[in-house]
Amino acid sequence: MENDVSYVTVQSFLLIYLFLAVASGETFIDFSLSNVFQLELFTNGFNNINILRASDSSIEDVKKWMKKEQAASVSSQIVAALVGSSDWKENVESLRQKNPQIVKWDTEKGDPTKPFQLKEADCVVCMFILDLISKTPExxxxxxxxxxxxxxxGKRFFLCGLxxxxxxxxxxxxxxxxxxxxxxxxxxxLKAGIFVLNFDMKRSNVKSNIVKYDYVYFIDAIKFRDVTTISE
Structure with a gap:
């Protein structure tokens, strides 16, 4: 899966690197496609790591990565080149030792992570997944x-999509x-109580039959109020 869309990830990589550098706290939630490079870069400052995935195949990809049964992805190789191979290896090993909780996101539930009760997060990262799990604007x-x-x-939310x-x-x-x-x-x-601090868009300049889009975007935002969620 990741190899098919890796060039989209690469296109947004520098934006992610710029903004996630400011993230810190106790609890980190990543809800993305099977990609894990963002975890490899920015979870050192967090002790409680939760990885949410919307499909069984994506969960299996993460589990294989945790068990070192999967080769380094294209995006991970870029991370290694950016931060240095030895630092990247140290980051990855530190992340694995924290034993992240891997949770299925069920789109049919009002509480999509039920029965798991997740701690309130200091930082949430959401990459490309909304494009696939959202069938309607609603x-x-x-x-x-x-x-x-x-x-x-008062905590940070980072959103990336097409x-x-x-x-x-x-x-x-x-x-x-x-x-x-x-x-x-x-x-x-805004309706969810999230205030946008930065909204960056990069126009597509890649011609491909795999994916067609106008812009890849990355949002750095902060939650300013609680809003009642939709019940099950």
Whole structure:
């Protein structure tokens, strides 16, 4: 899966590196595709790591990575080149020793991580996953609200995705993607009590049959108030 969309990840990599450098606290939640490079870079300052994934195959990918049964990804190789191979290896080993909790996100539930009770997070990272699990604009707003409910007031939220994406092909399978623009993202975040600090967009300049989109975006935001979540 990751190799098919790795160039999209690379395109947003420097933006992520810039903003996540400010993240710190006790509890970190990552809800993304199977990619783990963001964990390798920025979880040293956190003791409690929660990895959320929306599919069984993504969970298996993370478990293989934890057990060292999976080779370093393209994105991980970039991380190693950026921070230095020895520092990257130290970061990865430190992360594995923290024994992150891997949790299934069930889109059909009002409480998508039930029965697991996650600690309120100091930082939440969400990369590309909303593009795939949100079938309608209402789903998108609902998912943002559910994610925001896991975050403490005054804490950081980092969101990365594709604007006006029409299709993604993963492992030869064409997947339905919800096309949306930056205005919809801003409205959903505001309704969920999230204030945008920075909103960066990078125009697509890659011609590919695998994925078609207008921009990759990265948002650095902060939660300013609690909003009642949708009940089950």
């Amino acid at each position: 789903d998108f707003h609902s998912n943002i609200l559910k994610i925001a409910s896991m975050l403490g007031v 604007l006006n994406c029409t299709h993604i092909t993963i492992n030869g399978l064409s997947l339905r993607v919800l096309p949306y623009d930056d205005h919809m993202v801003r409205r959903a975040l």
